[in-house]
Amino acid sequence: MTDAPLAPGAVIGILGGGQLGRMLSVAASRLGFSTHIYEPGANPPAGQVAARVTTAGYDDVEALRAFAETVDVITYEFENIPAEALDILEPLRPIRPNRKALKVSQDRLTEKAFLTDLGLRTAPFAAVDDDIDLAEALEEIGAPAILKTRRFGYDGKGQARIMSAEDAPQALADMAGAPSILEGFVTFSHEISVIAARGLSGDIACFDPGENMHEAGILRRTTVPARLSEAQRMDAVLLAAKILNALDYVGVMGVELFVTPQGLLVNEIAPRVHNSGHWTQNGCAVDQFEQHIRAVTGWPLADGQRHADVVMENLIGDDMDRVPDLARQPDTALHLYGKSEVKPGRKMGHVNRVIRAPR
């Protein structure tokens, strides 16, 4: 495959069949592409809107090879793809975003080191493998702080707060021996995220930053526009661009930032479409999902212009009970994920409230 844009009719392989894969698949269809989903779990949400689904594990060499041979490009909806699977896929088809982005974002320590090497600011951090490391890290960073596993954490999982040194043994026990990182608390007024995209030709486009509100470690709401000065808005975008360029990145990335009196700090990056970018589905002509598809297929990026203000709210677990009421509210767009089972803390859907401009 050259760097020429893929023509409509091409097939996009997506690793992961959750809601992000589902919305990527729908976006791909709008550009005339079809999709092939690779997912270990049965009946994945993305499979309901895809031309083809492979149900197989990431250790199934034959299934991975067969999958790669049916697609023109491979992308993914989550960052924790086993390196062994990527080793098999990489010689067969382009993987976008590239493996460097995955490597950096799969490990909180590698990620923070990458960001600080770039000259960007993060929360203070230190590697923690045992009780001696932890004692030293607490000495250096101070409490309160958060101990997190370096890998496989999401939505507040694999994390323990340390309010004072007495909490240290329990926090370390919670990590169950996994390599960890201690992160200092940051005093910030609010969190924002930049949904940034970089195309195959190196062009960059960012959506307007959204302001995030979390509950119990899970994103609850994103409001666009975020509370930011013009200078902060510019900073946020430049900072995101710096990250994407450094990674020679192709695709959409979610960049979470803390707004502090001393400037913007990077919280974390996700090498994929991001929950805090769901508002773009109803606020922009081209949403983050299509933007990602455009990038990985070599199409020109959209400029990210927003034609309406939006408040995105996640529907988590029993929030599904609110759907009949939400369906009656004006200017309210429901996006349900087709998951058969409701579980506490499980993202079941989201709702975008469009703020109409006064006429």
Added chain:
Amino acid sequence: MTDAPLAPGAVIGILGGGQLGRMLSVAASRLGFSTHIYEPGANPPAGQVAARVTTAGYDDVEALRAFAETVDVITYEFENIPAEALDILEPLRPIRPNRKALKVSQDRLTEKAFLTDLGLRTAPFAAVDDDIDLAEALEEIGAPAILKTRRFGYDGKGQARIMSAEDAPQALADMAGAPSILEGFVTFSHEISVIAARGLSGDIACFDPGENMHEAGILRRTTVPARLSEAQRMDAVLLAAKILNALDYVGVMGVELFVTPQGLLVNEIAPRVHNSGHWTQNGCAVDQFEQHIRAVTGWPLADGQRHADVVMENLIGDDMDRVPDLARQPDTALHLYGKSEVKPGRKMGHVNRVIRAPR
């Protein structure tokens, strides 16, 4: 099945796998439904974004029965469904919109008679089965006029213009013996359409009327808002509501109207989502496709509010060559249909240009 709303997870059967079925399927997924497409042709556009596809003819009794048994409700993307197929499906699952709507709209003569019986105005018309009928009809209606087959016409097919009586024999020959209707010319300033919806409980919601521009008998462009006075806008909506109520209709209907100095005339009705309603995808929180799914599943209708002005343009045949350029234009949403073959006159996609409100 009772009239209770279908819960997410339910399966919607869609007769017809073209672009309308495709966009209905995507909309259904947003509400957590999955879809089963029934389509005689291989590799239908809708199949790329559906959980299941049956490839079988409308005369395949076993396939129709098996299809019905997997779904909770049946809807369709086109009006020319053979009555025999409906006879098989109807005892098994609810068909929405109902058969009365299909019967009326499958035949131009039945449709015009239905509309005039309701007290609505149409172009003058007369049934034509032979040369004697045609001579009488021309005497009554006058030339210029258009001779059309009563059934199976779309996008300007099955039509012949009669500019003067000399054109009559050729026009009749063009109908190839099919029962026909002569329609008089109407002097109108422009054509609009109302995309109207009626829910299972009888509630009605209309999107803002769009203004249509045709080329070579095919819709080229729909602009919203249409040029209409407040009184005309009200008339258009009331008239559409009258039609839906008279049919005890459930679903979305496209109602094409001529704007004349003497008021609004009904051009034709389509018992389905309609090309002139595609703008709603980028102008409303809930588009015509989701509105239709809401109606046929017993959900509350959205109110049809528009948060942006939109110009929709169809991409027909070689217009596909313009896609790379269109992909670079701001505020422009592409919607391609995934059709493998480009043919002259074939609808390959459309583009919605969103008009951003000044800030």
